[in-house]
Amino acid sequence: MANKNFRYEAVIKLASGPAVQYHNINTGLKKFHVFVKTTYKDQWIFWKARRIATKEIVGTFTNDTDIQIKAVRVYLPKQRNNGNSGFFMRVPFSRYNAIINRNLFFSDKVIVEATEDYLVINELIFNKAINNAITELTAYFAEKGHKIANGEIAISEIQIEKLLISKGKNKGTEPMIDYP
Incomplete structure (x- = not known):
């Protein structure tokens, strides 16, 4: 399990409209990114990750899509x-x-x-x-x-x-x- 500073929560914005929230991601952002790509394929637009302890936004990651x-x-x-x-x-x-x-x-x-x-x-x-x-x-x-x-x-x-x-x-x- 990751250190308290390395626990994240993420919000995924989908193209169909709703946002999906994931709490307590402690496997790392790369592994979570692979999960997002395989689960949502081309349905997601972007996702944001923030540190749970300090609420600091760690990054915003976008999908490779046509607008x-x-x-x-x-x-x-x-x-x-x-x-x-x-x-x-x-x-x-x-x-x-x-x-x-x-x-x-x-x-x-x-x-x-x-x-x-x-x-x-x-x-x-x-x-x-x-x-x-x-x-x-x-x-x-x-x-x-x-x-x-x-x-x-x-x-x-x-x-x-x-x-x-x-x-x-x-x-x-x-x-x-x-x-x-």
């Missing part, structure tokens, strides 16, 4: 905000054949590409913004005294293309020594 982003290309009218930090996009929603325009803000950090005709945005963030807008519109109508059912407000027909953007290769790293 791919699921994105959507949205063809809607947009306007740059005053601070030049993103765009307001006018998204049409419908309720009983009535069009409700709602401005949604997208920061430059989540915009992959911007042209005069369209914006390319991370798909998860776009879907979350649409769902939040529908929830807020439902709450607004309920607050004003309107009777509203779930699913009554929906996004109108807009032109969207789904894309898979490859950002290149992520070079993998691994521990150089067992007990740093």
Whole structure:
């Protein structure tokens, strides 16, 4: 068994979303890295190891993978905000054949590409913004005294293309020594 200073805990970030935590790794980081590579194969993105006694982060080790982003290309009218930090996009929603325009803000950090005709945005963030807008519109109508059912407000027909953007290769790293 390893010395108290050579006991580690690790958190593995998986591509499917959740993080897996391992407590009390006392076999060394190289052996644990081999375990991660064989158990999770290409499912893991990176893992961090920290010393249990001092909570000091010993290292972050990444997988050798291609970076791919699921994105959507949205063809809607947009306007740059005053601070030049993103765009307001006018998204049409419908309720009983009535069009409700709602401005949604997208920061430059989540915009992959911007042209005069369209914006390319991370798909998860776009879907979350649409769902939040529908929830807020439902709450607004309920607050004003309107009777509203779930699913009554929906996004109108807009032109969207789904894309898979490859950002290149992520070079993998691994521990150089067992007990740093």
